[in-house]
Structure formats: C-alpha cells, structure tokens
Amino acid sequence: MFAAKETIDGDGGWFIIMKRRETKYLIVGGGLAGTILARTMEKYGQDFIMVDKPGKSNSSRIAGGMFNPVLFRTLGKTWQADAIIPFAHVFYPEFAKALNQEIYFPRKLVRILNQQNKVDWAEAAKTNDFLDSEIKEYFQQDIVQQLHGSASINLAGNIDVKLMIESYQRDLKKQDRFWPGGIQYDDIEIQENSVTWKNIHAEKVIFCEGYLVEKNPWFNFTPMKPAKGDVIIIHAPLLKTDHIINRKVWIVPLGDDYYKVGATYRWDDRTETPRQDALDELITSLEEFLNVPYTILDHQAAIRPTVGDRRPLIGPHPEIENLMIFNGMGTKGVMLAPYFADHFLQYLTGKKEEIMERVDVRRFQRTWYKNKGG
Ligand SMILES: Cc1cc2nc3c(=O)[nH]c(=O)nc-3n(C[C@H](O)[C@H](O)[C@H](O)COP(=O)(O)OP(=O)(O)OC[C@H]3O[C@@H](n4cnc5c(N)ncnc54)[C@H](O)[C@@H]3O)c2cc1C
Structure with missing residues (x-):
C-alpha cells in the first residue's frame, strides 16, 4: 500500500x-x-x-534570456554558433506554438562601439557572417550615446525563460x-x-x-565555478526601442517600456541575495550610455551553473x-x-x-x- x-x-x-x-x-x-x-x-x-x-x-x-552568436572580446563566433543558433531558431518558435505563449523574440542586438571596436568590427565582419558590417547610429544620441556608432548582430534575440x-x-x-x-x-x-x-x-x-x-x-x-549575477528591471518610457542594446551592460526590452538590465559577475558569493555593489555597478555602466530617465522597479540575483x-x-x-x-x-x-x-x-x-x-x-x-x- x-x-x-x-x-x-x-x-x-x-x-x-x-x-x-x-x-x-x-x-x-x-x-x-x-x-x-x-x-x-x-x-x-x-x-x-x-x-x-x-x-x-x-x-x-531571472536570466536575460538572450542568444547572441558573437563573442564581443574577439568578435569571433561563440562555440558551435553555426550549429546551435539555427537550431535554436527552429526549437523556440515550435515550443512557443506548442505552449501557445509568446516566449520567442528574434530581434536586433545592437552593440555600442568604442573607437577601437569600430575598426575591429569592420575587419571582423568580413569573416564573421553574424556581424552586420554596417556601422551607424541606431539611436538618437540624446537617448543612447554612441560617439563611435553602433552595429548589429544577425540572428540574435531573446526568450522569456x-x-x-x-x-x-x-x-x-x-x-x-x-x-x-x-x-x-x-x-x-x-x-x-x-x-x-x-x-x-x-x-x-x-x-x-x-x-x-x-x-x-x-x-x-x-568542476562547477558558479557565477552569481545581478539584474535590475527598469521603466524607461523615453527609450522606445525593440532592440537589445549592449555595451558594458545589456538592456533587453520586456514590453510596455519595461526593460531588464544586466548583468554582473561575482565568483565568491553562493547566495541569491541581491548585492548593493552589483546594483551600483549596473547603474554606473548603464548611465555611461543611457541618456533618458528611468526608474528601478526590481533588483534580482541568481547563480549561473558555469563549469571550469x-x-x-x-x-x-x-x-x-x-x-x-x-x-x-x-x-x-x-x-x-x-x-x-x-x-x-x-x-x-x-x-x-x-x-x-x-x-x-x-x-x-x-x-x-x-x-x-x-
Ligand atoms: C543574471 C543572469 C543573467 C543571465 N542571462 C543569460 C542570457 O541572457 N542568456 C543565456 O543563455 N543565459 C543567461 N544566464 C544563464 C542561464 O540562466 C543559465 O544557463 C540557465 O538558466 C541554467 O539553467 P539550469 O536549469 O541549469 O539551472 P537553474 O535555473 O538553476 O535551474 C535548476 C532548477 O532545479 C531546481 N532544483 C535544484 N535542486 C533541486 C532538487 N534537489 N529538487 C528539486 N528541484 C531542484 C531549482 O529550483 C531550479 O528550478 C543568465 C544567468 C544569470 C544569473
């Protein structure tokens, strides 16, 4: 029994x-x-x-839920990108349909460039087909500062995990x-x-x-090397973009003028309690390029299962x-x-x-x- x-x-x-x-x-x-x-x-x-x-x-x-086939450090492709990215672009829309939920958001991921990036990007785009070679201003400068322009990545997007x-x-x-x-x-x-x-x-x-x-x-x-990350949710009614923006931090649109901003890395903290120093870091990095007012509505943290x-x-x-x-x-x-x-x-x-x-x-x-x- x-x-x-x-x-x-x-x-x-x-x-x-x-x-x-x-x-x-x-x-x-x-x-x-x-x-x-x-x-x-x-x-x-x-x-x-x-x-x-x-x-x-x-x-x-709490993840950003992004897929991005480019490694910004080298401007090369992430590991296995040619196999995993096309696969993901079939898997998620099918899953979304089966769930009858909007979870899949293919969209531009726009990288704000610095002077060096600008030179490297043009060169790397010749061999990395995930890099769009066009460098321009994707945003008005009084909304998002891009002194050296910005450029976008093909086949990027995000999932509502x-x-x-x-x-x-x-x-x-x-x-x-x-x-x-x-x-x-x-x-x-x-x-x-x-x-x-x-x-x-x-x-x-x-x-x-x-x-x-x-x-x-x-x-x-x-050999787990867990990496704690903090994110914030902001309301920024003047930003008005559907693109993911990336500089030192990323901004992912959530709809209705809400955005997720992240993320930090801490290697020595096994708690999921949000950290003040991580919040300060996110705000400082965000304000280096975001020129419109915003309100912070939430602050969350969790631990990524990263292997050695x-x-x-x-x-x-x-x-x-x-x-x-x-x-x-x-x-x-x-x-x-x-x-x-x-x-x-x-x-x-x-x-x-x-x-x-x-x-x-x-x-x-x-x-x-x-x-x-x-
Ligand atoms: C701040 C932040 C931003 C991120 N942004 C991105 C991003 O933009 N793109 C991306 O690809 N990845 C991102 N990641 C990484 C991504 O979140 C992870 O790769 C992924 O979510 C790991 O999923 P998981 O299922 O292995 O682990 P988890 O999400 O930790 O899930 C494990 C699950 O198992 C449950 N569980 C654990 N032990 C037990 C038990 N004994 N019994 C029952 N249930 C149990 C837990 O409650 C949990 O539900 C981010 C992570 C963080 C922290």
Missing part, C-alpha cells in the same frame, strides 16, 4: 502520491536545462516525469508528469537497472539542478549508468540547451553511440575516482 499524502522535503512541498508510477526518465530540476530536456524527450516520444522545486535556484527565472518554464510546468502538471517538490538525495534508491524515488520508479534519473549540483553526492566531482572549462555537462555517471546529468549551461543556456538536449536524446535513443567528448561529463571522471580513493 502507498501513503495517501507524503511530505517531499519537509519544507512545505507536499503532494498526494496515490500509486506507484513507472517511467523511463525522472528529471530532477525544471529550470531551463530540465525544461528543454523534457520538451525534447516529448518530441522523441520518451516517457518522463519532472520534479522541480522552484526557488531552490533561480538562474533561469520564466514564462516558458512556468507554462510548460502547467502543461506537464495537467498530464500528470510534473511533481512539485524538492528531492533529497538520501531518498534516492539505486537498483541495478532502475532508480526509485518515493513511489516513482524510473529506468534513469537525469539531474538538472543548476549550480546546486555541487550538493549532489554523485556529480559533485564536476565553460562547456556543458552531459551524460551518464562514470560508474552508475542509470544516473545522468544535463547541466553546466553556464552563461549561454538559451543557445546551448536545445541543440545539446537533442544531441543527448540521440544518444539515449541509440541514434548516436557517443556523447560529444567536449560535453561528456565523463571528461572529469578522474576526479570521481580520485575522490573515491581509487
């Missing part, structure tokens, strides 16, 4: 578990990574249940595939060919807990094959996750024999064995 009501994590998350549930995959964590993985599983016809406790980590829920996650969880709940609550690692029982958590019996568990993977006893061998070598963490545990991970999306989850979720599903369904070495979590397996004393 099964308990009619069960406490999941002892801190308020409970739900009714009526009967034993069998599934193929139990996805732990419903941020951007878990959400996109689940959606991809759906496309591949795979059975899954997602468990998420919103609020344990909030990177996806929070809306995407929340709408999908609502849909999954209706299908009885979403369980709200936090998983405690001690409650997971590993059998030879399956894993049990409470009354859910899965062939495999896939962990997608963002930077909280640091607490996961099976995957804490991965800046590549995702995907695949099975080095020893326990039915425990897996899909994480490490770092600062670029919006671009990386759809392509690599598809790559992972090809592996899981036997269409691909190997996971790309650069993203395979087992590239760090030495640390697992070393920590074990092997």
